[in-house]
Amino acid sequence: MSEGSKRGGPLGFILVSTSELQSTIEALWEVRDTLGPQSAEAMAAVSEAIDLLDRGQVRVAEVNRDGFVVVNQWLKLAVLLLFKLTEMRTIEVGPFEYADKIPLKTDYMERGVRVVPGASARWGSYQAPGVVMMPSYVNIGAYVGENSMVDTWATVGSCAQIGANVHLSGGVGIGGVLEPPQAEPVIIEDDCLIGSRCIVAEGARVRxxxxxxxxxxxxxxxxxxxxxTGRELSRGEVPANVVAVSATRTREFDGGSFGLPCVLVIKRIDAGQRHDKAALNEILRGHGAI
Ligand SMILES: CC(C)(COP(=O)(O)OP(=O)(O)OC[C@H]1O[C@@H](n2cnc3c(N)ncnc32)[C@H](O)[C@@H]1OP(=O)(O)O)[C@@H](O)C(=O)NCCC(=O)NCCS
Known part of the structure; x- marks a missing residue:
């Protein structure tokens, strides 16, 4: 875990190391019912945690060396506390007006992130250099890795973790998760293509x-x-280096047989190779189109 920085976030607060910060956030969580927008010290700590998320220095969840998802619960607690500690305010952008508690991200040029008009990301989400956001949305606590594309009307829910070189195609809905704090967020690992209009939610994982x-x-x-083989490989987890599509399975109920959705692994891809349709992102970049 990295050390906390000394730079304040957009709300202008300053704090210390991440282990101290973690203890502070956990202690604040215990007394959350006593906190509100007037709790300046609590806000300083929470603001620092969100700022670390915002810079990608800490993540709500990570895949460890053994391939397991480790959830850094305290960061989710920080996000939940932020909602408690902030008040609604009017935010105007040209002719547009919003009402929210949390600022939008800024400084995209400096961070090497391309943001097409209509896209927005909240403070406390992270986009690595090379990320392209078509008119889309990235919520607080979410992480989007290098050179990934968040295509038109795709939404990345709170705390979802998207790897590097991923293409989230048009209209993809990546579910967010804040509560309960220990719940695993959605994980899309490096080099994946998530096809148009897919829904990936509830801690599902694409390797x-x-x-x-x-x-x-x-x-x-x-x-x-x-x-x-016809074998069920998992619930909610697509293995590495495969092509998987939407299908149905027959399920017997008292009222008859019905087709319920499943995901069917139809092909294997050699490790390190990209499916030809997954190369779209690179092709567009090669043409300078994105
Ligand atoms: C899954 C996909 C990558 C095709 O993979 P492929 O390895 O080329 O597979 P094929 O086209 O050979 O299709 C294999 C079988 O799966 C079926 N299939 C393909 N895509 C499917 C889908 N999305 N849902 C259900 N079945 C699908 C095909 O009909 C085919 O069946 P058949 O063998 O009976 O003909 C492609 O169909 C897809 O969904 N691409 C995403 C497109 C997209 O969203 N682009 C981004 C735009 S922003």
Whole structure:
């Protein structure tokens, strides 16, 4: 875990190291019912935590060396506390007006992030250099890795973790999760293509180098089935280096047989290779189109 910085966030507060900060946030969580917009000290600590998220120096969740998702709960607590500690205010941008508690991100040029008009990201989300945001939305606590594309009308929910070189195609809905604090966020690992209009929610995970075909629904309870064997591989987790598409499985109910959605693994991709359709992001970059 990195050391906290001395620079204040957009709300102008300054604090110390992340381990101290973690203890402070956990202690504040215990007394959350006593806190409100007037609690300046609490706001200083929470602001510093959100600022670390904002700079990508800490993450709500990470995949560890053994491949397990580790959730840094205290950061989610910080996000939840932020809502308690801030008040609604009017935010005007040219002819547009919003009402919110949390500022939008700024300084995209400096950070090497391309933001097409209509896109917005909240303070406390992180976009690494090379990220392109078409008119889309990235919520607080979310992390988007290097050179990833958040395409038109894609939404990245709070705390979702998107790897590097990922293409979230048009209209993709990546679910957010704040409560309960220990709940795992959605994880999309490096080099994945998530096809148009997919829904990935409830701590679902797509492992490195995989393609999720357009229109798939992947939640924590959706079975992922291997088309080659018919075997259920998991609930809510697409393995690495595969092509998986939306399909249905037959399920018997008292009222009859019905088709319920599942995700079907139809192909394997050699590790390190990219599916030809997943290369779209690179092709567009090569043409300078993004
Ligand atoms: C999944 C996908 C990558 C195709 O992968 P592929 O390896 O080229 O697979 P194929 O086209 O050979 O299709 C294999 C089978 O899966 C089926 N299939 C393909 N895409 C599917 C999808 N999204 N949902 C359900 N079934 C699908 C095909 O009909 C085909 O069935 P068949 O073998 O009976 O003909 C592609 O269909 C897709 O969804 N791409 C995403 C497109 C997109 O969203 N682009 C971004 C624009 S912003």
């Amino acid at each position: 490195r180098g995989s393609v999720l075909g357009a229109g798939a629904i992947l939640t924590g309870s959706i079975p992922v089935i291997d088309a080659g």
